[in-house]
Amino acid sequence: ANNGIIPDNVGLSGQVGEYVGGRWYGGLYGWTWPHGFYSVGMSALVASSSAALLTGDMGHLDLARNQIDRTFELGSVRDYDESAMTIPEHWVGQRVGLKAAGQTQSFLVPHRHDDNGWFDYQPLAAMYPTALWATSMARHDWDRIERLRIVENYDWNLVVPFRSKEDAGHEPPWVRFLAGANPTYPEQILRESLAMVHWRLDRIRNDRADLAKVNIHHWQQHNPVITEALVQLTLGAPSPVYNGGLLHAPIRHFDAKRRRPGLPEDVAALVTNADEDEITVELINLNPVETREMILQAGGFSEHRFETAHATHSEWSESYPGAPMSSPIAPGVSEAAHRVNGTHVGVRLPPSTRVTIRLRMSRYVNRPTYDLPAMGG
Structure with a gap:
């Protein structure tokens, strides 16, 4: 209808242009002004x-x-x-x-x-x-x-x-x-x-x-x-649409120790790939002495579901005085895949750790919610 153009005004009767001479344009903050x-x-x-x-x-x-x-x-x-x-x-x-x-x-x-x-x-x-x-x-x-x-x-x-x-x-x-x-x-x-x-x-x-x-x-x-x-x-998301848009993001981060939204202190995150079925995020704990724990959520409102998580160490140093490992990676293993089948996955980042996690997901399978994930003290 209307050659694919959304009208900018409609009357109380449901008629387009009811108060502007039948025109589909002319409404306030519409096509004309x-x-x-x-x-x-x-x-x-x-x-x-x-x-x-x-x-x-x-x-x-x-x-x-x-x-x-x-x-x-x-x-x-x-x-x-x-x-x-x-x-x-x-x-x-x-x-x-x-x-x-x-x-x-x-x-x-x-x-x-x-x-x-x-x-x-x-x-x-x-x-x-x-x-x-x-x-x-x-x-x-x-x-x-x-x-x-x-x-x-x-x-x-x-x-x-x-x-x-x-x-x-x-x-x-x-x-x-x-x-x-x-x-x-x-x-x-x-x-x-x-x-x-x-x-x-x-x-x-x-x-x-x-x-x-x-x-x-x-x-x-x-x-x-x-x-x-x-x-x-x-x-891995653009800024929300200025006039009233929500933040549609494939993932959301939580600081498990401080029990609040956002990245933990000293942790950097970079989403390097995102498509309909999978997202890849690189996580780095920049702190040289303290471990950081975080939670990844499937979607900004838990609307998605993680199916699997595949984690890989992008750096490995045998001389480092400690095990360079991170959940879901087992000690001494450079990479591992796990079945998640849920909206959240926990990640433990020992000091000076870099981990790349590839998350397979099913999109829009859950009712969106503002509820926060369960986080330990």
């Missing part, structure tokens, strides 16, 4: 991904899939520099990438619609297909990301130092890392994030604005809490 697809696309993602989480039915994602596909079909290659855009500050990565490639031509899609038709051509943010894929992990949703990458006229491996109000925007280099094509991304995005923290702290120290008169953007631009890199690297 102020941002068009930027807002409508997020609404479709939040609604469909939430429904998929609650029901386990990935068919709900068709709402977002169809809108993203239709918007893509309306796009064309245009001169980026000559396109009037209402939110140009959102496209720092594209602008810098095109300049680095010596290009001005890029794939743009119309973001808004009025009585004269489509207008306001801007990039199609990689956030949309990436958030879609992060919910389903399906190959055909990954293909939507690849389709966008192919038509954009710049190198997606490029890590551009910027921070949007969504604390997002680095999806292109991150998905290239997951594809095995951008191996230095973790180091680059961590450096970028740390630099942004220092820059924003400096802005706070030198802030001379009348705080009684500033708007929300002032606080967004001074906020030193930067999470995008940590969410991507440690959870």
Whole structure:
């Protein structure tokens, strides 16, 4: 219906356009004002991904899939520099990438619609297909990301130092890392994030604005809490969709000793691979003298189930004065596979231990919950 375009308004009777002359566009924060697809696309993602989480039915994602596909079909290659855009500050990565490639031509899609038709051509943010894929992990949703990458006229491996109000925007280099094509991304995005923290702290120290008169953007631009890199690297997930999205992540970490969410002190985690059936995470205990214990959860809301866990030591030192082993690895064994058949798996990390765990999982087989796993004292 409506050529695959979601209407932005509906009357109390259920009739589309009931109060705007029968038009499917014209609602507040809809297709005409102020941002068009930027807002409508997020609404479709939040609604469909939430429904998929609650029901386990990935068919709900068709709402977002169809809108993203239709918007893509309306796009064309245009001169980026000559396109009037209402939110140009959102496209720092594209602008810098095109300049680095010596290009001005890029794939743009119309973001808004009025009585004269489509207008306001801007990039199609990689956030949309990436958030879609992060919910389903399906190959055909990954293909939507690849389709966008192919038509954009710049190198997606490029890590551009910027921070949007969504604390997002680095999806292109991150998905290239997951594809095995951008191996230095973790180091680059961590450096970028740390630099942004220092820059924003400096802005706070030198802030001379009348705080009684500033708007929300002032606080967004001074906020030193930067999470995008940590969410991507440690959870294998993109930032939540800005306008109301949940954090759809394949795994979640818990500190078993302190009995709280998050990584234990001195423990680093890096998700190196994620697909519909399996996730690979590398865990390192950086502490040279103390053991760390943690719990991995299948999904941000225990909605998934781990089937098997295969753990491998990526480093081995016979001269180390202690057994370099970690659950589920038995003493003296460099790797082992175990049947899990549950939502949680415990990991024990002795000092200076590096372990890579490959987790096979069944997705959306459990009712989502905020309940925490049982953790010892």
